[in-house]
Amino acid sequence: MRKYSLLGTLIVITVLAALLPVIGAPKTWLLYLFYFYVFLAAANMWNLLAGFSGLLALCPAAFIGLGGYTMTILTWWGIQYYIGIIVGGVVAALFAMLISMSVFRMKGVYFAIGTLVLPAILKLVFLRWKPVGGDFEGGGAGYMVKGVRAIPPEVTYWLALGIGLASMVLILIILRSKFGLGLAAIRDNDISAASSGINVFGLKLSSFIIAALVMGVVGGIFYMNNGYIEPNNAFDINWLMIVLLATVIGGKGLEWGPLFGTVIVVALRFQLARYAGISLLIQGLILVVIMLVAPQGIVGLIRDLRKKFMNQQNKKLPSSS
Amino acid sequence: MELLSNLASPIVIGILMGGLYVVIALGLSLVFGVMKVINVAHGDLVIFGSYMAYAALTTLGLNPLWWILPSLPLFFILGYLIEKYLLNRAAKISPDAALIIAFGLALIVQNASQIIWTPQTRSLITDFTMTTFKVGRVYIPLVYVLDFVAALVVMVVVRQFLQRTYLGQAITAASQDRQTAELMGINPSRVYQVAFGIAMALASIAGIFYGLTFSFYPSSGPALLIIAFGVIILGGLGSMVGTFIGGMIFGLSQTLGGYFFGPTGQLLVPFLMVLLVLTIRPQGLFGR
16 A cells, blocks of 8 residues: 555646646756756766665766766767766766676775775876867867757756656665665675575675666766766766765665655755855755764654654553553 | 886886875875774875975964974864774664764865865975986986985884883784773773874875875865775775885886876876775785
């Protein structure tokens, strides 16, 4: 019963959100929502890695940047953007597969450091490499997305809504499957998980590749809306900050965590857009305070408070009878 | 012969610049060795050190080299307090919590610097900034020599401190085996606070010399963090001599990479080396 109500709510919200551009919602709303969907998808995937799979991967920028670049370069070859977005996801996933041969040999801290270096390397590669275009494009100058003006804004919005929804559904499905149970076992104790027949390496690798695929698609959609891509932005540490803030503020390792966290990150980003420094400063403060006061994030805090409340109710019941 | 004489300059500069990287990496290495926490705020704290020296230079007219003396206790106290009130609590929650708190700290420090000193590029300009001298056919800027001397002095002082003093031995003991150290009557919390304080003081020194050598802006921090990681990974986490050699290797591969592959090769070559070392020998070239 509960399953259906959840599904129903999701469908109703999605239909309402999808109708917004048709009924003429203000452009700024649509922009906020676009950022919300895109960040939500990236944060959900980071939650899958850091929260559920025990992989503190500090390289979301690598996947997002690769997806964005693939989509952009393909438009230069005259290939439609929607194909480019999918190919971008595939390229990011292939990159994840390739790089896993190296980074999956590392454990814990080493994995974190190894993945942190990846976007830095890609940034340097793309600063130098000019796959298409003349002397004035590519490298540090970046690329325009060809034919971006012809794409109606509501299509961009729907694509973002699609990936945001897909990431949420994907997380909900994964956590209710055998795959998710395996991940939970690994997160709690990977040695005992391995000894009870769980393919620890295989599961971790699968979630790494799934996350890369979705983040690559996210990159394609984000830079399509941006209309322009350059290495310093595409492979920036900012991407890591966004997904980390959204996931941790909401609740790392909780399925609804990134949803709540992304709302706060996007709200802060736009409310304080004129004061970029102060906005990030406040986000940093929130991050520190949340971690100290409620390490499980907002969703964890709500859950704990509810439990406390329920316990009090339960205590009251026997005394009154 | 032609190649050799052309290579002399990148080799000398690479080794000297490696000294600067050693100073930058030492604080990170110490914190990781003792507390097993990757302090991702380290790069931003180094740049904060540059900015504090910049503030002393512009408001008090204090030479950055003199600023080292008052900055050491100042940054030590700051580090002591950060450990006591933030990281110490975080470490009790989970290992990831400390890392995330450090991320928050990085955001706070970086953006506070941006608000106070604007995003404009700054540098510590003194009367010896432009001084160069010639050895054979190689022109060497004085600041690079200062970087290297600073690296040697800092290495020797920190090493002596860790080996000779009670507190230093306690830090070493806690980093080797926390539980046994506790049984021997060492208070790990206090050791961590002192270690983090020292790491902050090292960040200040690194910031001063970085500012003397290169120009900096509020978001220079993350790049420095990645460089410091590279140095430590090449040398081996927690190994002091390893860090020194790692710094030299990083500096050399940067200048030689620049020589052979152009400007983008400068960092590409050392980063690829880092990834290679992590893959083949994760504990670093000199780690155990």
